[in-house]
Amino acid sequence: MRFYGQAPQHDLTYSDVFLVPSRSAITSRLDVDLAPGDGTGATIPIVASNMNSVTGPRLAATLARRGGLGVLPQDLHPQELAAGIRFVKSQPVAYDTPIVMSPDDTAADALEHVPPVHGLGIVLHDADERYVGAVLASRLAVVPPDARLGDLVHGELAALEAEDVPDGRAAFDLLDAADVEFAPVVSQGRVIGTLSKTSALRSTIYPPAVDAQGRLRLAAAIGINGDVAARAIALRDAGVDVLVLDTAHGDQDGMRRALGTVAGLDLGLPLVAGNIVTAAAVQDLVAEGANILKVGVGPGAMCTTRMMTAVGRPQFSAVLETAEAARELGAHVWADGGVRYPRDVALALAAGAASVMIGSWFAGTIEAPGLLRADASGALYKESWGMASNKAVQARFARLSAYDRARKELFAEGISSSKIYLDPLRPSVEDLLDMITTGVRSSFTYAGARSVAEFHERALVGLQSAAGYEEGKALPVSW
Ligand SMILES: NC(=O)C1=CN([C@@H]2O[C@H](COP(=O)(O)OP(=O)(O)OC[C@H]3O[C@@H](n4cnc5c(N)ncnc54)[C@H](OP(=O)(O)O)[C@@H]3O)[C@@H](O)[C@H]2O)C=CC1
Ligand SMILES: Nc1nc2c(ncn2[C@@H]2O[C@H](COP(=O)(O)O)[C@@H](O)[C@H]2O)c(=O)[nH]1
Numbered sequence: 001m002r003f004y005g006q007a008p009q010h011d012l013t014y015s016d017v018f019l020v021p022s023r024s025a026i027t028s029r030l031d032v033d034l035a036p037g038d039g040t041g042a043t044i045p046i047v048a049s050n051m052n053s054v055t056g057p058r059l060a061a062t063l064a065r066r067g068g069l070g071v072l073p074q075d076l077h078p079q080e081l082a083a084g085i086r087f088v089k090s091q092p093v094a095y096d097t098p099i100v101m102s103p104d105d106t107a108a109d110a111l112e113h114v115p116p117v118h119g120l121g122i123v124l125h126d127a128d129e130r131y132v133g134a135v136l137a138s139r140l141a142v143v144p145p146d147a148r149l150g151d152l153v154h155g156e157l158a159a160l161e162a163e164d165v166p167d168g169r170a171a172f173d174l175l176d177a178a179d180v181e182f183a184p185v186v187s188q189g190r191v192i193g194t195l196s197k198t199s200a201l202r203s204t205i206y207p208p209a210v211d212a213q214g215r216l217r218l219a220a221a222i223g224i225n226g227d228v229a230a231r232a233i234a235l236r237d238a239g240v241d242v243l244v245l246d247t248a249h250g251d252q253d254g255m256r257r258a259l260g261t262v263a264g265l266d267l268g269l270p271l272v273a274g275n276i277v278t279a280a281a282v283q284d285l286v287a288e289g290a291n292i293l294k295v296g297v298g299p300g301a302m303c304t305t306r307m308m309t310a311v312g313r314p315q316f317s318a319v320l321e322t323a324e325a326a327r328e329l330g331a332h333v334w335a336d337g338g339v340r341y342p343r344d345v346a347l348a349l350a351a352g353a354a355s356v357m358i359g360s361w362f363a364g365t366i367e368a369p370g371l372l373r374a375d376a377s378g379a380l381y382k383e384s385w386g387m388a389s390n391k392a393v394q395a396r397f398a399r400l401s402a403y404d405r406a407r408k409e410l411f412a413e414g415i416s417s418s419k420i421y422l423d424p425l426r427p428s429v430e431d432l433l434d435m436i437t438t439g440v441r442s443s444f445t446y447a448g449a450r451s452v453a454e455f456h457e458r459a460l461v462g463l464q465s466a467a468g469y470e471e472g473k474a475l476p477v478s479w
């Protein structure tokens with residue numbers, strides 16, 4: 001990356017900078033390869049944060065199917081983590097993870113999981129897990145809340161036989177010709193996934209992130225306290241592909257100790273460690289065995305660290321400095337936090353990140369773990385909270401004595417409750433991925449870069465005023 005004009009003397013964040021177009025030999029945005037090249041097997045540079053309100057098994061599976069990586073949070077109980085890993089590993093790669101409910105569930109129950117939009121549906125299984133039909137999500141908008149799902153089964157909603165849809169293109173054409181928006185895919189009478197025209201199209205554009213056995217990939221986090229070796233081994237045994245060691249202040253002895261222990265186990269998995277924001281911390285953690293550094297202190301939407309402690313660093317500069325230090329050591333950087341628009345992802349990559357972690361933005365999606373809620377105006381949201389908030393600390397230390405828990409609660413550095421609204425036009429994490437990856441593909445061609453590595457080299461970054469940033473926004477109404 002180069003600065004357009006003089007390099008600044010002060011630290012910058014995403015809104016301080018912009019990308020300058022430069023001469024390009026790339027004639028199509030679809031010629032761009034977005035693979036991060038960080039050893040994780042991801043094919044797009046997007047990672048979902050290890051936050052309880054963001055990454056659960058469903059979101060991790062959906063993300064991996066499109067080439068990204070979800071990180072299951074360290075606060076999950078070990079058995080829940082193992083079950084979550086098994087779930088992701090058992091999910092279809094070519095089809096969507098079905099939303100399965102019972103015929104006795106009601107429309108109101110279904111609306112807690114899926115909004116009443118086109119292109120989605122619910123698969124109904126009876127008590128013996130036999131397929132009894134499917135209900136289009138769009139129908140939920142026009143039936144009473146207490147309507148039984150079993151009574152809404154669409155008589156003509158045919159299921160697709162897996163052998164009739166050998167690839168995404170065939171599935172798209174079949175659904176298009178039949179004018180069907182959503183269909184379960186069955187094999188030997190069992191539902192093995194679902195498809196919509198959009199998901200069939202996506203499967204032709206996004207290479208999935210899969211392991212050597214062709215199963216979806218995922219990461220899982222561990223904290224720095226307790227028996228980190230046992231946790232790391234249990235995660236490896238459960239089939240996790242990437243291990244993340246995570247704490248608020250990654251440049252501390254507790255992290256060095258934990259990282260040294262896990263690296264010493266030689267589990268053969270990429271090790272991610274953080275959070276840090278300086279080149280010195282990169283050198284320390286790489287020396288202990290980290291392959292990837294998680295970078296960002298304070299930019300997160302749920303994070304109050306900067307206001308509580310004044311600690312942190314504007315994120316663009318944090319990524320720029322750490323990515324350069326990491327590159328010299330053969331390591332990589334994940335830019336963690338503060339992403340609100342696709343432009344922020346492009347700028348994090350320009351600064352040298354291999355991949356970009358997104359938390360709160362993904363909390364407001366169908367696939368995030370919480371239930372859908374509607375506010376007084378009917379707008380749909382999910383609840384989100386920070387992993388250092390009182391709410392998270394109470395849950396994390398539930399097993400401690402009341403006194404020890406109260407001591408921990410003194411140090412909250414996050415928001416306990418916030419509403420993250422679903423974008424009515426983009427309610428799924430996949431809709432957000434489409435928006436982000438198309439934006440970033442375009443950024444790459446403006447810079448003449450065909451790959452993440454070329455973008456690191458070629459990106460030309462200028463500084464802008466607040467007015468310059470404002471000018472870039474679209475105006476939803478006239479002025
Ligand atoms: N990226 C960011 O800006 C931040 C992210 N977070 C996220 O919150 C979650 C919880 O992390 P965390 O609070 O580290 O909890 P952990 O459970 O990982 O424990 C942190 C350990 O480090 C010790 N410690 C020493 N100094 C600090 C410090 N300044 N802040 C926090 N702990 C410190 C704590 O001891 P003791 O409690 O006795 O002090 C404790 O033993 C993680 O997912 C983390 O990523 C949290 C804050 C900032
Ligand atoms: N200081 C805190 N940081 C937090 C907390 N919970 C999560 N995080 C960090 O934020 C990113 C996600 O950022 P976002 O802008 O996409 O939401 C996450 O990966 C953590 O590093 C918290 O309670 N306090």
Ligand SMILES: [K+]
Pocket residue numbers: 298299300301302303304306
């Ligand atoms: K913040």
